[in-house]
Amino acid sequence: MVKTINIIGTGNVGSHLVKAFEEKSLGKGLNVNRVDPHTLYGLCQEAELTIIAVSDSAIEGIAARLGKVQGVVAHTSGATPLSLLLEYVDRPGVFYPMQTFTKGRDIDCSEVPLLIEALDDKDLEILQNYAGILSNKVININSLSRARLHLAATFLNNFTTHIIGASRKILKAEGLESDLLNPLLTETIAKLKEMSASEAQTGPARRCDLQTIEIHKQLLSDEPELRKLYEDISGSILREYRGAKH
């Protein structure tokens, strides 16, 4: 018997989920039904699972327009509690892939953690089955823990991106290519996959070298935003390692 999964959404997450389900479920009798979030045209009411893959602020509006779908209805948001769906659907769930999806970039989903949540064991098993098609790392987790993991991902992705942007601004001001420090970036990340951050941590703030920190601050005297970022993060490192041997 052919089963159907609805995937509502035309953005990056939706597109990647459609592609991944189509590729990984080949020959398994799964119909991957992509649904436009504006019209909801062609939504399959009998689908075992409907995934709402839209931006956080649009989830509720979609859920309110779903009508009588029979299966589990899961959103893909790390920061949104399951409870948002309670008012609109009988069998709410969460299907959150912890990855950054970009148009045109292929992702191998098999190592991407998939965080799932449901109200009862039966729905959890359904989510588990579909998540297992995509990933080897399916984790059953409640809304509060998922919000904390989303916060950890915000540090890891959003903040790292901002810091690397700051570094590249300094290179650019010196007339140098932004990829000049890519070998350093590659090695920095490779080290962090082999050791803890505190083992890998080096630099003036780590060794409490206030003289170099002062020089760095002076070098940023015409860049108040970069200077503040430098002071804030250096202060955080200084406080963490204050009194620690280096």
Next chain:
Amino acid sequence: MVKTINIIGTGNVGSHLVKAFEEKSLGKGLNVNRVDPHTLYGLCQEAELTIIAVSDSAIEGIAARLGKVQGVVAHTSGATPLSLLLEYVDRPGVFYPMQTFTKGRDIDCSEVPLLIEALDDKDLEILQNYAGILSNKVININSLSRARLHLAATFLNNFTTHIIGASRKILKAEGLESDLLNPLLTETIAKLKEMSASEAQTGPARRCDLQTIEIHKQLLSDEPELRKLYEDISGSILREYRGAKH
């Protein structure tokens, strides 16, 4: 004729330079002479190049004890001006590899930027020749610009490491393995090698989603240091993209 290069230092930078010069100069008639910084025993006075590969605060003490070496004497520090050596040696220089070196981790030096500086063209050519043995990216740059690049490297390596450490603390508090977010880390960095940081930037601060930022801050109410770091970096992103379309 066999030439000699002195490399003073027993730490990570010294060890990696000795190994890299030995490997890359095989058959080229170069004698790589490793020198203990405490005794300076066996220092070759006639070496064309002497590299002082010690911590920033130890450079001056070594330089003061070198005596009459004939060749170029270069330190390996990003943050230290060439002028520190002026008082002690006739032909000062800088030989700064922009990479993080760790005991037991091999590095391919060929893509590592090597920043060199000297007082005249003759000495610069010598540094250029030796740097060219190791790397395809040799850059002649003055002390002020080098200090700015060192600052950019501080953001890229030290600050990124600290941020990733913060992310892992949140995972650990949830009882989850620190490598759970490694697929996200890998993809975050891969994206940044293909696009600018501002193109890659996503997240609540980027889209000015104050509601999610508030929830994240509440999740960190028992972690004042992580909360301050979150507020500081989110504030920096908010100010950068304020009014920008997302």
